[in-house]
Each structure stands twice: as structure tokens, then as C-alpha cells.
Amino acid sequence: MKTTTALYLVIISALLAIVGNGREVRAASQDVPRVEIYGFVQLDAIYDFKRVNPDWNDTLRPSQIAVGTNQFGHDGETTFSVKQTRFGVNGYIPTNLGEAKTKFEFDLFGVGADAGQTTIRLRHAYGEIGPFLAGQTNSVFMDIDVYPNVVDYWGPAGMIFFRNVQVRWTFLKQEGTKATVALESPGSALDTGKVNLVDIGGVTSWNKYPDLTGQYRMDGPWGHLQAAGILRWLGYSSPDGSVSGHKTGWGANLSGAVHTVGKDSVLAQVAYGEGIANYFNDGGVDLAPQSSQGGAEALPILGLLFYYDKYWNDKWSSSIGWSETAQHNSGGQDPTAFHKGQYASVNLLHYPAKNVMVGGEYLWGKIEQNGGDTGHDNRIQFSAKFNF
Numbered sequence: 001m002k003t004t005t006a007l008y009l010v011i012i013s014a015l016l017a018i019v020g021n022g023r024e025v026r027a028a029s030q031d032v033p034r035v036e037i038y039g040f041v042q043l044d045a046i047y048d049f050k051r052v053n054p055d056w057n058d059t060l061r062p063s064q065i066a067v068g069t070n071q072f073g074h075d076g077e078t079t080f081s082v083k084q085t086r087f088g089v090n091g092y093i094p095t096n097l098g099e100a101k102t103k104f105e106f107d108l109f110g111v112g113a114d115a116g117q118t119t120i121r122l123r124h125a126y127g128e129i130g131p132f133l134a135g136q137t138n139s140v141f142m143d144i145d146v147y148p149n150v151v152d153y154w155g156p157a158g159m160i161f162f163r164n165v166q167v168r169w170t171f172l173k174q175e176g177t178k179a180t181v182a183l184e185s186p187g188s189a190l191d192t193g194k195v196n197l198v199d200i201g202g203v204t205s206w207n208k209y210p211d212l213t214g215q216y217r218m219d220g221p222w223g224h225l226q227a228a229g230i231l232r233w234l235g236y237s238s239p240d241g242s243v244s245g246h247k248t249g250w251g252a253n254l255s256g257a258v259h260t261v262g263k264d265s266v267l268a269q270v271a272y273g274e275g276i277a278n279y280f281n282d283g284g285v286d287l288a289p290q291s292s293q294g295g296a297e298a299l300p301i302l303g304l305l306f307y308y309d310k311y312w313n314d315k316w317s318s319s320i321g322w323s324e325t326a327q328h329n330s331g332g333q334d335p336t337a338f339h340k341g342q343y344a345s346v347n348l349l350h351y352p353a354k355n356v357m358v359g360g361e362y363l364w365g366k367i368e369q370n371g372g373d374t375g376h377d378n379r380i381q382f383s384a385k386f387n388f
Contacts, residue, residue: 042084048077050377055116059153062341062365067375083109100129133168140182140213143255148307149319151383156323157282157343158303183210189285193333194292206235225256247298249275263311271303283325283341289332300328320346335371355387
């Protein structure tokens with residue numbers, strides 16, 4: 001990890017060194033390469049009335065809420081974090097096919113093997129020219145414009161939210177209308193549940209083919225409406241090949257935002273499918289055994305999001321809403337398997353000066369497991385953000 005971080009820092013130093021030149025270039029001509037830097041520094045101060053998995057103290061994910069007494073320690077936890085701090089670089093390169101655009105962006109919120117750490121986490125790394133894009137960015141199955149104006153890092157549990165490596169083609173783009181298809185990197189969450197895997201050495205996901213995603217979007221003065229779909233090949237295999245198979249995953253996502261009064265908006269999303277939990281913001285698995293005897297099932301899952309973003313004036317805003325992830329469990333899953341997660345929040349944010357935000361947020365979350373056990377959490381968060 002230290003080597004990776006050092007490499008990122010070398011790249012950042014080089015980019016910062018040429019930013020001044022980039023600004024001079026833009027003033028002189030738009031026909032030469034140029035770069036732009038952006039980002040923000042953010043402090044989050046959090047008080048958790050209950051407890052979550054310590055690796056996820058800096059955000060509220062329903063799947064990580066404690067179930068039962070003292071699962072993660074005594075109630076009450078204070079956390080200070082700068083993990084949301086972000087740095088990004090946009091590049092613009094003239095070519096004989098038009099201007100090529102690139103984006104490189106990261107924050108400091110460790111996940112996976114780095115969960116709980118303040119460390120480099122890649123968000124975007126892609127290039128695009130004309131209708132084509134290649135690299136890592138928001139999935140075509142996702143609608144980033146229904147993400148509400150919240151200060152919690154992870155956000156609504158039931159939202160489709162996944163930045164994925166992909167090759168994308170926007171084959172229709174005209175005023176108010178866009179249509180896109182992509183091949184995206186496959187990967188599935190597999191639950192082996194009640195099946196005894198000792199004799200065969202375990203079963204892991206088998207990613208033979210890429211995910212196919214598509215999106216159709218309409219934009220107007222009223223807001224936007226987006227319909228997206230996904231088709232997946234979900235495989236599983238033991239190390240010796242004695243156990244293997246695959247299922248088909250599919251999903252649909254209808255989302256949009258409607259402007260109401262002034263800058264206010266109603267944000268909504270309904271997503272449903274089988275074997276698509278990997279694309280959800282929180283909770284669930286893609287494949288699970290049908291019974292304790294084996295077999296496989298692509299699990300159905302439903303995601304809901306309803307939020308209202310309110311802008312009181314130029315200095316104050318609020319966001320209030322609710323989201324849910326609900327999964328149909330199979331007969332082969334354990335009682336502790338994820339079944340349902342709910343998330344709700346309300347905030348009041350203040351903008352005392354340009355590029356500065358301070359504010360507070362109240363969050364509530366609940367987890368329900370396959371066996372019926374539940375857990376809930378309440379927390380308050382104060383954040384200060386400085387854009388550059």
C-alpha cells in the first residue's frame with residue numbers, strides 16, 4: 001500500500017507542477033493540451049448512538065449495523081474523519097478526431113482490504129473521445145443525478161451506485177436525448193450459505209463474460225428521466241472444477257429528478273432484478289445456494305429511493321428522504337444473511353462563503369436478517385467542506 005500511495009503522490013506532484021502552464025495555455029489557445037485540477041477538503045465529525053462495524057465507522061451502511069447486544073462493543077462512538085477529501089484532474093488533448101478528454105480522481109476512503117483506513121481510493125480513471133469512453137467511471141446502469149445533497153459518505157442504501165471499469169458507446173446524443181451501451185467488468189457477490197464445502201475446498205465466483213448495460217435518458221427544463229438495464233452471466237466454480245455452473249442476472253432501473261420550486265427537486269429511483277446486488281449501494285448478494293444440498297439461485301432484489309432536495313436560499317439548503325434495499329433470500333442461506341436494509345436522513349447545510357459548506361445531518365438505519373433478527377442505529381454528523 002505504501003508503494004501505491006507513493007506512486008499516486010508522484011503523479012499528483014507532476015500534475016501540480018504543470019497546472020500553471022495549463023492555465024497559460026488555455027489563455028493562449030484551445031488547440032493545445034491542458035489540465036484542470038479540482039477537489040475539496042472535508043472534515044466529518046460523527047457521533048453514533050449505537051454501533052456499526054468499526055471498519056465502517058465513518059459512514060452509515062445498514063448492512064454494517066450491529067445485530068444483538070454489544071456485537072461491536074458498547075453503544076456510543078465518536079469519529080473524526082477526513083476520508084471524504086477528494087482530488088481530481090481533468091485533461092484535454094486535441095486530436096485529429098476531436099478533443100480527447102481524461103479524468104483521474106480519488107478520495108481517501110479505504111474499502112476492501114483497506115477498509116477502515118484513510119488511504120488512496122480510486123474513483124475515476126478514464127478517457128473519452130467522441131462517443132467512446134474507456135476506463136473506470138459510473139456504471140451505465142447507474143443514475144448519479146438522483147444522489148441527494150447529503151453529507152454522509154456512502155449515501156442511500158437502495159440506490160444503484162457502482163463505479164466500474166468499462167468500454168462505453170453513446171450511439172445517440174442530441175438535444176435532450178441520449179442512449180448508451182457498455183461492456184462492464186464482471187464480478188459477483190457469492191454466498192455459500194449452509195452448503196458444506198470442506199471436501200471440495202470452497203466455491204468462488206466465475207466471471208466468464210462481461211456485464212452488458214444500457215441506458216436511455218431524457219433531459220429538459222423540468223428535470224430528467226432515465227431508464228437503464230443490465231444483463232449478466234453469473235458463474236461459480238470450485239478450485240478442482242467438480243462444482244460449477246452459472247445463472248443469468250438481469251435488472252431494470254427507472255430513475256429521475258423533477259424540479260419543483262426554484263432549485264428544489266424530487267429525486268426517485270426504483271430498481272429491480274435478479275443477481276444484481278453487486279451494483280447496489282449496500283446490502284445483498286448475487287448468487288446463493290438453493291438449499292443446503294447445493295444448486296444456485298440468482299437472488300431477486302429491490303431498491304427504492306425517494307428524496308427531496310430543498311434550497312431555502314443561496315446560503316441554506318436541506319435534503320430529506322428514505323431508501324431501502326430488500327432481498328429475497330434462498331433456502332440455502334444462513335439466518336444471519338442480509339434480508340433488508342433501510343436508510344433515512346435529514347440535514348441543514350450552510351454556505352457562508354463561496355466554496356465553503358458547513359452543516360449537520362441526522363441519519364437513521366436498520367438491518368433485518370434472513371432469520372428475522374434486526375438492528376438499528378441513529379447518528380448525527382457535522383461536516384465542513386472547502387472546495388478548490
